[in-house]
Amino acid sequence: MAEPQRIVIVGTGLAGASAAGALRERGYGGKITVFGTEHHRPYELPALSKDLLLGKASEPTWVHEPSFYADNEIDLQLGVSVLEVRPGDHAVVDSDGAVRSYDRLLLATGSRPRVLPGAQGHVLRTLDDSLALKSVLREGRHVVIIGAGWIGCEVASAARTHGCRVTVVDPLSEPLVRVLGTEMGAMFRGLHAEHGVEFKLGTGVQGFTPSGLRLGDGTELIPDVTVLAVGATPRLELAEAAGLELADGGVAVDATLRTSAPDVFAAGDIAAHDHPRYDGRVRVEHWANAKEQGTYVAGPLLGEGEPYEKSPYFFTDQYDLGMEYRGLAGPDDEVVVRGDLAARQFIAFWLRDGRVRAAMNVNVWDDGAALKALVDAQATVTPDQLREAELGSLA
Template structure:
């Protein structure tokens, strides 16, 4: 496969920016053009629900210094959307009406916050969203958060740190239960309740009014601030209109992140990836996936055929709890806990048919390398080994 002369990247998030820099690191000398709807250079998202909301900084973690793009001859088209992808003639149409040709195209369009019908409130996806919400988090104000997932829990932590009164609403029985299961959900609920958060669980939202949030149990909450944290929707419109195969909620890509259309690739939130270690497609909306897939797809864009094999990874910081999660488990998998759950200093493991599917270390920081090796290998281990053996020796 001849090296492409023109690579177009749609999306200036972490996946797109990581791909652009990795292309240059690999010695690619052709033209790189990136299109992004925001008027800011690429930045990472985790700080938006962590350090920025906590008031520790007003700056995100920029993917690169401002001079990096010009220094590496990467053309940043900021504030410019791609309206159409034309695979037949290898071109895109941008929001200025220009038609741009490509030899290879990377779609890294990311996600948008999911909203509820008639909803009124803050969402959290961009730097502007984060700075605007932070300005609302003032002592004594009542913050209602709809959604008890990762964003909802991190916003609750930040709001309580600012002295807000916080109510979290979710139709499920525990926070984070879809990802971590009931026992871990109870642990996170206890953490937040100890810090004064009130939960309305097993309760959905019936509607919104200018003054409040109506719940389906008849309760009406009257907040000063409403936050909508009900998940994200991958931006698939361009891919769908261009005729790319969609699957499992995303753009279907093979092991090397190629789509069903020649010379078009996808990475990050939108990529439903045929992961070599899983029997189903994997689509992950987390920082590490965007960074690592973006870096990997650079090789595919210049003609390499190497499968992307990294395990999903994400982290959170809430109050004095820090956590890292590696792998991909189902909450119904067998849960094994090593350490003290009550003091929130432990490692949780998820086993399926005797093989390790995922591991989560909570306020335990010495075993990250071993945990990554065990999860990547989907190691065959027993619960007793996970509770008692030296993890390094198991790895």
């Protein structure tokens, strides 16, 4: 396969920016054009709900230094969106009306926050969102957070750290229950309750009033600040209009992140990946996935064919709790705890058919390599081995 002369990347998030950098690191000498709707140069998202919101940092972690793009002859088109992808013509149309030809195209359009009908409040997805939210987290203010997922919990932690009164609303029984299950969700609820967060669980938002919101159980809340943390929606409009195959909530890609259209790839939040390690497609909306897929896809863009096989990974920091999670578990998987759950210093494993599907270390930092090996190999082990044996020997 001949080396492409023109590569276009749609999206200046972590996946798109990582791909552009990796292409140059591999020695690619052709033209790279990267389009992004934001006016900021590419940055990473974790600090937006962590250090930046807490006031520990004044800016995010930038993907590259300011001069990187010019120094490496990467045409960074900030504040310019792509309006149309024409796979048959190998071209895109941008918001300035220019038609840009490509030999290979990467879609890395990311996600947008979900919204609720009639809702007014803050969302958290961009640098500007984070700065706007931080500016209103003031001591004594009542902050109502709709949604008890990762963003909702991290915002709750930041708001309490700033001295806000915090109420978290979610129709599910526990925070994070869809990802971690009931037992681990209850652990996170206990952590937040100890820091003064009030939960309204098992009831959703019935409607919004001029002064606040009304819950399904009849409770009326009148917040000073409302935060909408009800998940994200992948930006699929370009792919769908271009006729690309969609599946499992994203753009269908094969093991090497190729889409159904010739010379078109997708990475990051939008990629529903035919993962060699799992049954069916996997779509992950986390920082590590965007970074790793972005770096990896430089190879397939240049004609390489090795599959992407990395296990999902994410982390969180809330109050004095630090956590890393590797793998992909389901709600019916068996949970095995090694360590002290009550003290929040433990490792949790998710088992399916006797094999390790996921592992989570909470305030335990010495076993990361062993946990990765167990998850990557989907090791066959017993619950007693996970509780008692030396983890490196199991891996």
